[in-house]
Amino acid sequence: MGIFDKFKKAEAPSRPDDIKVEAVPANIYAPTTGQVINMEDVSDPVFSSGAMGKGVVIKPEIDTIYSPVDGEVTVTTGTLHALGLMGDNGVEILIHVGIDTVEMRGDGFTGFVNKGDRVKAGQALMTFDRSKIIAAGKQDDVIMVVTNTTDLPKVEPVSPQHINAGEVAVVVTQ
Numbered sequence: 001m002g003i004f005d006k007f008k009k010a011e012a013p014s015r016p017d018d019i020k021v022e023a024v025p026a027n028i029y030a031p032t033t034g035q036v037i038n039m040e041d042v043s044d045p046v047f048s049s050g051a052m053g054k055g056v057v058i059k060p061e062i063d064t065i066y067s068p069v070d071g072e073v074t075v076t077t078g079t080l081h082a083l084g085l086m087g088d089n090g091v092e093i094l095i096h097v098g099i100d101t102v103e104m105r106g107d108g109f110t111g112f113v114n115k116g117d118r119v120k121a122g123q124a125l126m127t128f129d130r131s132k133i134i135a136a137g138k139q140d141d142v143i144m145v146v147t148n149t150t151d152l153p154k155v156e157p158v159s160p161q162h163i164n165a166g167e168v169a170v171v172v173t174q
Contacts, residue, residue, distance in 0.1 A: 015112045016064045021122035021166045025089040028170040029068045029121050030163045032142050034058040037160055042141060044099050052094065053149035056157045056169045058142045065095055065126045066165050067119040068144060077102075080109035080126060084147075085119065091172055092148040097128050099139040108132030122166050146170060 021029055037057045042048045047057070069091065075084030081101040085093045097109070108129035113119060133140040149155045154173035163169060 016124040016127060018120070018124055019066055019122040019166045021066075021120075023070045023121040025087075026171055026173065027168045028087070028091060028093065028144070028146065028172060029066075030056070030058065030165050030167050030169040031065045031068050031095050031125075031144055032058050032060045033062045033163065033165045034060040034142070035160070036158060036163050036169070037141070039143075039157070042099070042143065043139060044143075047096075047143050047145065052145045053147045054155040054157055054170070055093075055143065055145035056163075058144070058163065060130060060140055060142050062165065063127050063130055064124055064165070065097065065128070065142065067121050067123045067125055068093060068095070068169065070121050071119060073113045073115055073117045073119060073125075076111060076113065076115050079104065079106045080111045081106070081128075083111070083113070083125060089172070090148075090174060091146055091152070094143075094145045094147050095125075096143040096145070097126070097140070098133050099141060101133060101136075101138050104133070104136055104138070107136075144169065146172065
């Protein structure tokens with residue numbers, strides 16, 4: 001082994017397997033597995049006030065975010081803690097991992113998609129390290145918001161309960 005072999009970059013984390021989701025246009029699926037909590041109970045007032053729209057908050061039990069819809073990635077962040085999607089059904093979705101995790105500058109986050117990518121419901125979009133988020137003094141809540149809620153006749157989030165990634169989390173009417 002040469003001296004420079006010691007400084008090789010670590011291998012990038014492998015992309016988790018996708019999950020099977022039969023997408024129905026009226027449904028938005030859970031991006032992760034965990035306990036659903038009331039949006040009003042989130043400590044970030046931008047989300048808890050409903051200013052960003054209706055959606056669900058999940059206290060995650062796994063470290064993967066899956067696409068909640070068939071559609072296109074419209075926004076990614078350099079800090080990898082959030083992304084935006086435009087569903088084929090016209091629903092605009094923001095997925096935000098953690099509270100104030102932008103301050104982590106991407107540490108503990110790995111993205112697998114880029115702006116403009118086509119995605120399928122159940123496709124792995126990113127991973128995050130819950131232990132790093134907690135160690136940084138942040139909350140690891142996964143927030144999924146329909147940002148064009150006011151343009152839709154009905155956006156109905158599920159009631160607080162345990163939910164698995166790929167299960168219906170929000171029902172919309174166009």
